[in-house]
Structures are given as C-alpha cells and as structure tokens.
Amino acid sequence: MIKEERNFADPQFETAMIPGRFQRTMRHCIVWQLIRMVFFSVRSIGIIMVNLKNEKELPST
Amino acid sequence: MARLVILGAGIAGHTAATFAKKWLADAHEVVVISPNSLWNWIPSNIWVGVGKMDKKRVTFPLAPVYAKAGIDFRQAKALAIYPEGKESDKHPFVTIEYTGQGREGQTEALSYDYLINATGPKLNFGATPGLGTGSHIGPHTVSVCTADHAAEAHERLRAILDKARQGHRQKIVVGTGHGTCTCHGAAFEYALNVEHAARQAGVRDRVDIQWISNEPYPGDFGMDGMQLGIMGYVTSVRIMAESLFSERGIHWINSAHVSKVDAGRLEYEQVDGTTGEEAFDFAMLIPPFSGVGLKAYDRQGTEITDTMFLPNGFMRVDADYTPKPYAEWKASDWPVTYRNPDYPNVFAAGIAFAPPHPISKPRTSPRGTPITPMPPRTGMPSGTIGKAVAHSIVNLIREGDRAKLHTASMAEMGAICVASAGTGFQSGQAVSFTMYPLVKDFETYPGTGRDTKRTYGEIGLSGHWIKYILHHLFLWKAKLKPGWTLIPE
Ligand SMILES: Cc1cc2nc3c(=O)[nH]c(=O)nc-3n(C[C@H](O)[C@H](O)[C@H](O)COP(=O)(O)OP(=O)(O)OC[C@H]3O[C@@H](n4cnc5c(N)ncnc54)[C@H](O)[C@@H]3O)c2cc1C
Numbered sequence: 001m002i003k004e005e006r007n008f009a010d011p012q013f014e015t016a017m018i019p020g021r022f023q024r025t026m027r028h029c030i031v032w033q034l035i036r037m038v039f040f041s042v043r044s045i046g047i048i049m050v051n052l053k054n055e056k057e058l059p060s061t
Numbered sequence: 062m063a064r065l066v067i068l069g070a071g072i073a074g075h076t077a078a079t080f081a082k083k084w085l086a087d088a089h090e091v092v093v094i095s096p097n098s099l100w101n102w103i104p105s106n107i108w109v110g111v112g113k114m115d116k117k118r119v120t121f122p123l124a125p126v127y128a129k130a131g132i133d134f135r136q137a138k139a140l141a142i143y144p145e146g147k148e149s150d151k152h153p154f155v156t157i158e159y160t161g162q163g164r165e166g167q168t169e170a171l172s173y174d175y176l177i178n179a180t181g182p183k184l185n186f187g188a189t190p191g192l193g194t195g196s197h198i199g200p201h202t203v204s205v206c207t208a209d210h211a212a213e214a215h216e217r218l219r220a221i222l223d224k225a226r227q228g229h230r231q232k233i234v235v236g237t238g239h240g241t242c243t244c245h246g247a248a249f250e251y252a253l254n255v256e257h258a259a260r261q262a263g264v265r266d267r268v269d270i271q272w273i274s275n276e277p278y279p280g281d282f283g284m285d286g287m288q289l290g291i292m293g294y295v296t297s298v299r300i301m302a303e304s305l306f307s308e309r310g311i312h313w314i315n316s317a318h319v320s321k322v323d324a325g326r327l328e329y330e331q332v333d334g335t336t337g338e339e340a341f342d343f344a345m346l347i348p349p350f351s352g353v354g355l356k357a358y359d360r361q362g363t364e365i366t367d368t369m370f371l372p373n374g375f376m377r378v379d380a381d382y383t384p385k386p387y388a389e390w391k392a393s394d395w396p397v398t399y400r401n402p403d404y405p406n407v408f409a410a411g412i413a414f415a416p417p418h419p420i421s422k423p424r425t426s427p428r429g430t431p432i433t434p435m436p437p438r439t440g441m442p443s444g445t446i447g448k449a450v451a452h453s454i455v456n457l458i459r460e461g462d463r464a465k466l467h468t469a470s471m472a473e474m475g476a477i478c479v480a481s482a483g484t485g486f487q488s489g490q491a492v493s494f495t496m497y498p499l500v501k502d503f504e505t506y507p508g509t510g511r512d513t514k515r516t517y518g519e520i521g522l523s524g525h526w527i528k529y530i531l532h533h534l535f536l537w538k539a540k541l542k543p544g545w546t547l548i549p550e
Binding site: 007010012013015016017018019026027028030032033034036037040041043044046047048050051054055056057058059060061 | 300303304306307308312313397398405445449453456457462463464465466467468469470473474475476477487488490493495497515517519520521522523524526527549
C-alpha cells in the first residue's frame with residue numbers, strides 16, 4: 001500500500017487527503033518553501049491593507 | 062490632564078496602552094493595571110508545552126518597558142468599576158487589589174477619565190467537574206493557556222514520552238474541556254505538536270493520540286469553519302483539518318461536551334445524546350472562557366454588574382445583543398467602536414468584550430446541554446481592536462464631543478493565523494491561513510459568508526518559519542524596541 005492510500009484502511013480517515021511522496025517533499029523543500037513564504041507574506045500584506053482601509057471614523061455622538 | 066486607565070496588559074491592553082501613550086505623550090496619564098508582572102506572547106506557549114522553548118523566551122517583565130514609555134504600571138487586579146463615582150465624588154473610579162510591587166493585598170480606588178477593559182478571559186476550569194476549581198486547573202489534566210501551565214504540561218508530557226520509551230503504551234487526549242469552549246486553534250496546534258514530539262522521540266508507535274472537541278467537525282475553530290480558495294478550488298477547511306489528523310493517525314471525537322474529568326478518565330456527552338468516556342495517561346484540555354468577574358456599582362453603591370456585563374462576565378459594548386436564531390445573524394450585529402452603551406467613557410477590547418452571539422451554529426444535546434464553540438478573538442483582532450479603541454480615546458481626550466471614533470468590526474476585519482504543526486528549522490511545519498472577514502457576512506458574500514479569494518490556507522515548512530519570525534517580531538514590538546510601531550497588529 002502506498003502512503004497516500006493508508007487512510008482508506010480506517011473509516012474515520014477515508015475522506016481525508018494524504019500527501020504522497022511529491023507533496024511531502026515539497027512541504028520541506030527549502031527553495032519551494034521560500035517561494036511559498038513570499039507568496040503568503042504578500043497575501044498577509046493584502047489582509048493588513050484591507051484592515052487599514054476598513055478602519056473608519058465615526059462621529060462620537 | 063486626563064487619565065486613561067487600562068485594565069489588563071495582554072495583547073489588547075498592551076497595544077492600547079503603548080499606542081495611547083505614544084499619541085498622548087506626557088500631556089496625559091496612561092495607567093495600566095495587571096495582576097501579572099510579566100507579558101506573555103501566548104501563541105508560543107504551544108512550544109513551551111512541548112519543551113521547545115522555556116518560559117523566559119515567551120515572557121518579559123512589564124515594569125521596565127512601561128517605566129521607559131512613561132506608562133504608570135500597577136501590578137494589581139481590578140475588582141470593581143464605579144462608572145458614576147460616588148455620591149460624595151462623581152468622578153468614576155476602579156478599585157484594585159495589588160498582587161506585587163511590595164504592596165500585595167493592599168486595595169486602592171483609582172479614578173479615571175477613560176477606561177479600557179482588556180482583562181481577557183477567566184480560564185473557567187471550574188465549569189467542568191474535575192477539570193479544576195474556579196480559574197485554577199485541577200491535577201488531572203494540563204493546559205497551555207499560560208506560560209506556567211505550558212511549562213507544567215511539558216514536564217508531564219516528558220514523563221509520558223519516557224514511559225513510552227520504556228515500552229508502555231500511552232494514551233494522550235487533546236482538545237476542549239467543555240461544550241462552550243473557544244480557542245480551538247491552540248488545542249489543534251498542541252495536538253499536532255505533541256504528535257511531532259512523539260515522532261521525534263521515536264515513540265510514535267507507542268502513543269495513541271485522541272482529539273476531543275465541541276466543534277461539529279475538525280476545523281470549525283468556532284468560526285463556523287472556513288471555505289478556502291486553493292488553486293482554483295473552493296474547499297472546506299474541514300478537509301484540511303481532517304487530513305492533517307488522518308496523516309498523523311490522530312482520531313477525533315466531535316460535538317462533545319466534556320462533562321466530568323477524573324484521574325486518567327473523562328466522560329463526555331455528544332450533541333446527538335450519545336455519552337462516552339475516554340481513558341488517558343495525559344490530557345490537555347482547554348477550559349471554557351468567561352469574563353474575569355469584575356463587578357460594577359452605581360453612585361449609590363447599588364450593584365449594576367448586569368447592566369455593564371452579560372451573564373458570561375464579558376462587557377457590553379455597541380453590539381446588537383437581541384437574541385435571534387442563526388438564520389437571522391448579521392455582520393452588523395458585531396460591535397464597531399467597542400464603547401459601552403451606558404458609559405461612553407468606558408470601552409472593552411480583545412476577549413473582554415461580549416460578542417453578540419457565536420459565529421458557529423448553536424447546538425444543544427437532547428438533554429439540553431449547549432454544545433457550541435464560542436467565537437475566538439485571536440491575537441490579530443485583539444491587537445487591532447486595542448489600537449482602534451486607543452485611537453478613539455485619544456481623539457476624545459483631544460477633541461471632546463467633536464471627536465471621531467475609530468472602528469474595528471470583526472465583520473470587516475481579516476486575520477492571519479499560523480498554526481504550528483511541529484518545530485524545527487528544517488523539520489517543522491505549520492498551517493498558514495488568511496481569512497476575510499473574521500465574522501461571516503452572508504449579505505456581502507452570499508456563497509460562503511467570506512471572500513474566498515482572501516480566505517486561504519496551506520501547510521509547509523514556510524509556515525513554521527513565519528510563526529518563528531512572528532514570535533520574534535511581536536516580542537520586539539511588545540518591548541517597544543526601535544520601529545515597533547511599524548509592525549502591524
Ligand atoms: C495556547 C494559546 C495559543 C494561542 N495561539 C494564538 C495564535 O497562534 N495566534 C493568535 O492570533 N492568537 C492565539 N491565541 C489567542 C490569543 O492569545 C488571544 O487572542 C489574546 O491573548 C487575547 O488578548 P487579550 O488582551 O484580550 O487577553 P489576554 O492576552 O489574555 O490578556 C488579558 C490581560 O488581563 C489581565 N487581567 C486578568 N484579570 C485582570 C483583572 N481583574 N484586572 C486587571 N487585569 C487583569 C491579564 O493578566 C492579562 O494581562 C492563543 C491562545 C492560547 C491560549
């Protein structure tokens with residue numbers, strides 16, 4: 001049985017997605033992960049910007 | 062000279078205090094009341110709980126930082142608010158009881174012009190028989206909610222892993238200790254980190270790990286789940302959370318209210334009425350949260366706690382607290398300025414404000430036990446709200462009634478969350494999420510209640526690096542080191 005099929009042996013796990021060798025390697029590949037870090041940082045900046053944009057000023061009374 | 066008093070020096074209170082002082086400089090007074098002498102970067106307590114960091118690396122003493130900033134720090138706990146003052150002196154004040162600074166046990170009345178309640182949660186262990194008494198954890202389980210709890214959790218985990226090394230099979234349970242818990246993310250991270258620690262110790266095959274939670278499914282997180290836009294698909298975070306558990310051989314019990322804890326054993330009731338029990342050698346269960354139990358009195362000394370606070374102890378702010386069914390919940394129910402409706406110089410920030418209702422669907426077992434995850438108010442919203450409230454108060458101090466109040470609605474706010482799944486510069490992993498908005502808004506986003514272009518998650522080593530960088534960035538910011546204002550909340 002290959003690793004990504006292991007979950008089908010347990011009824012609670014059978015709808016899950018188990019990563020295969022390629023996925024597992026990419027999760028720890030330094031170069032790919034550096035790229036992902038840049039990608040996630042850009043997404044995060046987007047969230048920070050939208051939060052700043054949404055901060056409004058209302059009259060106090 | 063106006064005096065702003067801030068109750069609590071956690072993420073919300075510390076952010077509010079430091080920004081208010083920066084903006085007000087020496088023209089006005091900022092006083093912080095907190096019973097703890099240390100500031101704690103709570104998200105890293107997870108790593109303390111598995112022995113990857115010690116308490117010193119996640120805490121620092123507040124007094125020197127406040128002394129340098131010109132903030133008056135009182136190591137004390139607030140007891141009661143007198144928002145109308147007394148008949149003899151109409152100036153509002155709070156009563157406090159010192160817990161340090163050589164004044165332990167002394168009480169004092171401290172007047173204020175503006176007040177921020179940022180007292181966070183009471184860890185209500187006492188709500189579940191056997192989990193603890195009041196806010197004190199009992200002997201049967203551990204917690205990672207404070208740095209001390211996490212250090213104790215690590216000691217006990219180490220003993221369990223040692224026993225596994227000696228060939229004894231061990232059972233670990235991680236999750237929530239009551240049907241109305243929140244803070245699932247912390248428990249989720251801890252489960253994954255314990256699994257990682259067991260693998261690193263070479264004993265994973267002798268350790269069974271069980272997740273138990275009041276969520277309807279793994280990944281609800283008290284946020285009614287999330288629908289993530291990933292590589293052209295929109296998928297439920299449930300798939301991701303269940304996959305992470307499956308991959309690691311962690312079984313789960315959902316929709317569970319832990320009803321009783323004993324030595325090595327817990328009982329639970331599920332939303333369909335099923336009851337069960339689990340034996341364990343080690344259990345980390347997050348307690349339910351409530352307000353810290355502040356009281357309030359009017360000018361005549363009559364108790365008005367029910368007016369200022371909801372029955373759960375959290376402070377009323379500008380939310381719509383009218384009870385209504387899930388189908389009628391709206392983004393506009395959520396507070397915007399965090400101002401108390403009766404006392405306009407009182408605000409609440411972070412976990413201390415009372416949400417109008419949960420975000421997840423409320424459910425009750427046939428016996429009438431509520432099994433509903435409560436809404437999380439994580440670090441980013443707590444800090445953002447703290448800063449917005451500080452901004453509003455600074456405006457009020459400077460401009461009086463003409464002042465503009467700043468908004469920070471959780472229904473118009475996005476968040477970034479990084480959930481650790483194990484440490485190590487090369488072997489670590491974390492799930493990195495962005496979501497927008499925090500509170501589902503079906504009027505603006507009829508499909509899933511959120512913007513699936515901005516709601517996203519992935520797992521990998523880079524998440525661990527980000528979490529590690531954030532640990533250092535936020536400690537840097539909290540210590541008010543150069544450039545601290547440039548680091549977003
Ligand atoms: C283990 C764990 C991991 C977490 N991980 C993450 C994460 O990765 N990302 C994230 O965004 N969030 C995370 N969170 C949530 C985050 O820690 C909280 O959202 C945040 O701390 C809330 O800030 P707060 O200021 O409202 O409350 P707190 O940080 O709890 O601060 C409350 C303050 O009030 C003080 N206080 C209490 N009682 C009184 C009183 N009577 N008088 C005066 N002061 C009082 C306390 O001493 C404290 O200083 C995690 C939480 C836990 C428990």
